Amino acid sequence: MFYYFLTQQVKALVQGMADAFPGGVLVFDAANRTAVKMIAKTWLRTAKIKDVGAYFAVSDAPKEIGEWDSRLQVTSRGYMLGYNDLKDPSVSGFFRFLAKVGDNGMKMQIVKIRFGGKK
Template identity: 70%
Template sequence: MGDYVKAFIYNLDFPNVIAVRNQLLPAGDREQNIPCNLNDTAWFDAIDATGGAVFFASGVFYYFLKEQVQALVQAMADVFSGSVLVFDAANEKAVKLMLKTWLKDAEIKDVGAYFAISAATREISAWDPRLQVSNRGYMLGYHDLKDPSVSHFFRFLSRIGDGMMKMQIVKIQFGKQ
């Protein structure tokens, strides 16, 4: 067999979530479960990104304040140069719908404080010159809507999600200063 790189997977989440994960889905040979708060960058020390790393934050940043996401991204750019962060995002209207129940239970009134974006490339690129940002519609990330096999219902969902709610997949590559 030829040379290839084996990826190592780090699962990061709150300690109580990692405890359940360890019971139900223990880490494999090339995997490590790290109990942490993503906003406490102490977890950076547990990551070996010598050859670069790819970080996925799926469904995570909706629960963060805008300032927390910006601070985390900038801190990651400091430490993980040459690595990539991929996550999903949406505009304020979509985030408000997603967080409706949680916001009510937490008695939070200012949904605008939570992380929401409409134009990722423009908005996030302004945070730091080291960030190379790209994005595409959330639904378009999975299907070519011009393909005749795509259902009318999926096309409709795409117009709402990718269009009205600006749901998107965002990729940030951390460059050097």
């Protein structure tokens, strides 16, 4: 859902949540600018949605989001890796390929933000 907001809006929301929920955790998916542009071209066009103009994107969530506020402890892992162990023999070669493209090339990731104490 954050894809459809400006970075400043996401930052304000996260900081507001840190104020309201010290000790809380927020988890969401994110991707780099290239991936988000692809989402806009495919998913939004397919859904016939035309009035979305803001696209939140990050490549290195711990570094980029972590700089927003000292109370944020940010970690991330690859989006595809967040759901499957790619070393498991039951994982198909195609899924491994998608994981490599998505997680590495497009920086698709699951982001976890733990909210620390007060400022």
